[in-house]
Amino acid sequence: MAETGKEEVGGGNEVNDPPEWGEDATKDLKNGxxxxxxxxxxxxxxxxxxxxxxxxxxxxxxxxxxxxxNTDSDQSQASNSPLRPQSSPSLSRGSPSQSSFxxxxxxxxxxxxxxxDSAVGITGALAKRGTSIRQSLGLSTKKxxxxxxxxxxxxxxxxxxxxxxxxxxxxRVLELRDTYTLPEIPPLPLSVMEINKLIDMEVLEEAYVNLxxxxxxxxxxxxxxxQEDCPIELVHKEKDLSLLYGTLRNKxxxxxxxxxxxPSHNQELLVxxxxxxxxxxxxxxDPGAMPGWREAWRDAVRDGARDTLKxxxxxxxxxxxxxxxxxxxxxxxxVVEDLERVKTExxxxxxxxxxxxxxxxxxxHEAVGEHLKRLLEKVTELKDYxxxxxxxxxxxxxxxxxxxxxxxxxxxxxxxxxxxxxxFLNQIKVKYCNRLQADMRTSLDRIIELENExxxxxxxxxxxxxxxxxSHIDMDIWTNIKGHVQGSGRIDVTLEQKVIRTCxxxxxxxxxxxxxxxxxxxxxxPVELVQKEIDGFTTKLSQSVMEHYKTDVKPFLRRQxxxxxxxxxxxxxxLISRTKTLSEQTIYMSPKNxxxxxxxxxxxxxxxxxxxxMKNNYSCKNRKNETAxxxxxxxxxxxxxxxxxxxxxSEWLHPVGDQLSTIIGCGKRDIKEKLKPLVxxxxxxxKSHLSAVLFFRGIKxxxxxxxxxxQKLAELKAKxxxxxNKEHALFNEIQAADNTGCLPATTVSCLSFIMPDR
Numbered sequence: 001m002a003e004t005g006k007e008e009v010g011g012g013n014e015v016n017d018p019p020e021w022g023e024d025a026t027k028d029l030k031n032g033x034x035x036x037x038x039x040x041x042x043x044x045x046x047x048x049x050x051x052x053x054x055x056x057x058x059x060x061x062x063x064x065x066x067x068x069x070n071t072d073s074d075q076s077q078a079s080n081s082p083l084r085p086q087s088s089p090s091l092s093r094g095s096p097s098q099s100s101f102x103x104x105x106x107x108x109x110x111x112x113x114x115x116x117d118s119a120v121g122i123t124g125a126l127a128k129r130g131t132s133i134r135q136s137l138g139l140s141t142k143k144x145x146x147x148x149x150x151x152x153x154x155x156x157x158x159x160x161x162x163x164x165x166x167x168x169x170x171x172r173v174l175e176l177r178d179t180y181t182l183p184e185i186p187p188l189p190l191s192v193m194e195i196n197k198l199i200d201m202e203v204l205e206e207a208y209v210n211l212x213x214x215x216x217x218x219x220x221x222x223x224x225x226x227q228e229d230c231p232i233e234l235v236h237k238e239k240d241l242s243l244l245y246g247t248l249r250n251k252x253x254x255x256x257x258x259x260x261x262x263p264s265h266n267q268e269l270l271v272x273x274x275x276x277x278x279x280x281x282x283x284x285x286d287p288g289a290m291p292g293w294r295e296a297w298r299d300a301v302r303d304g305a306r307d308t309l310k311x312x313x314x315x316x317x318x319x320x321x322x323x324x325x326x327x328x329x330x331x332x333x334x335v336v337e338d339l340e341r342v343k344t345e346x347x348x349x350x351x352x353x354x355x356x357x358x359x360x361x362x363x364x365h366e367a368v369g370e371h372l373k374r375l376l377e378k379v380t381e382l383k384d385y386x387x388x389x390x391x392x393x394x395x396x397x398x399x400x401x402x403x404x405x406x407x408x409x410x411x412x413x414x415x416x417x418x419x420x421x422x423x424f425l426n427q428i429k430v431k432y433c434n435r436l437q438a439d440m441r442t443s444l445d446r447i448i449e450l451e452n453e454x455x456x457x458x459x460x461x462x463x464x465x466x467x468x469x470x471s472h473i474d475m476d477i478w479t480n481i482k483g484h485v486q487g488s489g490r491i492d493v494t495l496e497q498k499v500i501r502t503c504x505x506x507x508x509x510x511x512x513x514x515x516x517x518x519x520x521x522x523x524x525x526p527v528e529l530v531q532k533e534i535d536g537f538t539t540k541l542s543q544s545v546m547e548h549y550k551t552d553v554k555p556f557l558r559r560q561x562x563x564x565x566x567x568x569x570x571x572x573x574x575l576i577s578r579t580k581t582l583s584e585q586t587i588y589m590s591p592k593n594x595x596x597x598x599x600x601x602x603x604x605x606x607x608x609x610x611x612x613x614m615k616n617n618y619s620c621k622n623r624k625n626e627t628a629x630x631x632x633x634x635x636x637x638x639x640x641x642x643x644x645x646x647x648x649x650s651e652w653l654h655p656v657g658d659q660l661s662t663i664i665g666c667g668k669r670d671i672k673e674k675l676k677p678l679v680x681x682x683x684x685x686x687k688s689h690l691s692a693v694l695f696f697r698g699i700k701x702x703x704x705x706x707x708x709x710x711q712k713l714a715e716l717k718a719k720x721x722x723x724x725n726k727e728h729a730l731f732n733e734i735q736a737a738d739n740t741g742c743l744p745a746t747t748v749s750c751l752s753f754i755m756p757d758r
Contacts, residue, residue, distance in 0.1 A: 189213035204272045256300035270349035305367035324384040332401035385432040474537040561612035602648040616737040620698040629665025672712040679716040688736035
């Protein structure tokens with residue numbers, strides 16, 4: 001059987017070794033190698049004709065059309081055919097499944113049929129029928145010799161014919177899928193080896209209904225026995241059934257696995273695969289049912305996606321410097337082509353509830369993620385880490401791959417990206433930064449070597465620019481770092497921040513590696529000038545980081561003090577988060593540079609936050625001023641806390657938020673009494689600033705309360721005079737909105753004598 005199981009029938013795929021059948025089946029199979037001289041031999045011609053007739057029902061449409069007209073003749077033939085004896089198949093057959101168990105009630109009436117009769121007699125018929133079946137399904141039995149190239153006009157005509165044939169093929173598949181009904185289950189199943197041969201030849205429908213028949217026969221045999229009686233023959237029969245089901249599932253998985261690579265080969269065959277899965281799901285509660293059919297289908301789809309990716313060409317680093325970038329380009333192309341074939345040729349084979357395209361997309365995502373993890377093990381250079389990150393974050397979900405128009409509209413927007421673990425992305429980013437730091441250290445060492453060779457060894461006189469020594473070192477370093485920062489920024493913000501921190505950390509030790517201290521005694525002035533030059537470079541880098549931070553948080557600050565601000569905290573949370581990230585970046589700064597940097601960030605956040613009150617974007621009504629005051633107080637505490645942790649020395653900025661929230665939250669008559677601390681701490685506050693705060697508070701323009709409060713401000717500023725701290729200028733940096741539409745001051749003054757003081 002080992003040799004028989006491996007032969008190719010009608011150009012079909014190579015078959016795996018058959019499963020381990022029951023003991024009787026093995027014995028019968030050994031006798032199959034010789035043609036036995038017996039009366040059974042004389043009946044072989046009738047057996048072959050009957051079995052050929054049974055195999056003509058490969059197409060369910062043929063079955064459906066001929067089932068009614070052949071019912072009577074089939075029943076009469078079943079009584080005379082060696083494949084359809086009148087007695088129980090368990091008693092009358094010598095096949096592996098049917099000879100494994102003989103019912104005690106019918107032991108005397110059994111007619112033994114050895115495996116040689118079925119296996120030897122049926123092999124030739126199945127081989128011929130297998131060729132016919134493959135041709136009917138559009139399957140090739142041989143590799144044809146390549147035809148000579150045709151003229152352009154003939155090629156165009158041929159292309160149109162191919163398209164027409166493809167459309168016709170899809171129409172046939174759709175009709176087959178939509179009109180499919182399972183053929184009647186035969187009352188008596190074929191032998192185990194016959195069913196196995198059908199599975200091997202991919203005659204799945206015929207094999208499946210015979211499996212169902214064998215399952216029913218096993219149930220009848222089990223019911224015929226006493227509850228505790230379970231002879232060894234029945235155990236063998238159950239094992240044979242289980243092995244046949246496993247063989248069927250393996251064959252179906254192989255078909256599914258290869259389906260996207262050979263779609264035209266499998267279109268109609270996949271209809272039977274899908275229907276068998278549906279039928280088995282309906283029978284999950286029946287005895288002997290095998291679970292997990294849909295899961296096995298998905299596993300086969302994923303394995304097919306893995307096979308696709310394994311075929312993508314991959315050079316080694318030694319063969320090509322751009323090995324990874326080229327491979328990732330080919331990888332994306334292979335994924336698109338595979339999914340295009342699924343969309344155009346495989347969807348028609350499955351019912352809608354299989355969600356075929358979504359499953360194939362998900363499985364390709366999974367396979368690509370696994371593939372990228374294996375690639376990461378080969379990556380050692382900075383450019384390759386960059387190529388990997390760019391592929392994952394930008395190229396893969398873009399129009400070049402998963403966003404391709406050829407995959408629309410089936411592929412939805414939220415299905416484009418890879419569902420990778422966050423830890424995996426972070427792992428690549430960490431490796432990227434570690435490689436960058438090592439490269440930067442090498443680069444800085446080389447800069448020092450060049451400076452030593454060009455300047456110190458040759459005792460070359462340094463350049464002097466505007467009265468100080470000038471060197472190209474700072475620009476060399478700056479250009480190098482700027483390139484890395486800009487490149488990482490094109491990936492995403494988090495990588496850019498990691499790169500900036502990495503550069504700052506490496507620069508921290510750079511002055512010490514110049515060994516300037518050894519020249520300080522003999523050349524104090526040049527050493528001091530070099531140190532200043534390095535400090536100037538560090539300042540430029542700090543300014544760049546600060547500008548990036550300001551640009552990053554401005555949108556979140558501008559959405560404060562609006563109607564949405566009352567119930568939406570995400571913008572303020574982002575402000576705090578980005579500020580904490582900035583705090584982490586300052587760890588590697590020198591104390592002198594760090595202090596100025598932190599104070600500048602503190603002033604910027606306070607100024608921009610307070611500025612939102614001056615824009616007349618919102619006016620509190622229905623006592624919302626109290627809610628607003630509470631929210632400002634809570635947010636201000638977070639702002640103060642984070643800058644205290646950063647060791648800001650600009651404590652003079654702390655009171656302004658609390659004092660403004662007090663004015664916003666108190667009663668109208670109490671506001672004028674709350675102005676004094678604000679004016680003393682910030683004497684640069686003007687009438688336009690307070691007018692904007694009152695507008696936010698809900699005090700309308702032209703009202704008597706507004707006039708009284710502004711009058712009080714003027715009095716306090718006149719009394720304070722020069723007593724206020726002029727160094728603490730906050731409101732001078734803040735522009736208030738124009739208060740248009742106000743009544744003239746004289747009118748308000750006159751009305752104040754008429755209107756009561758509330």
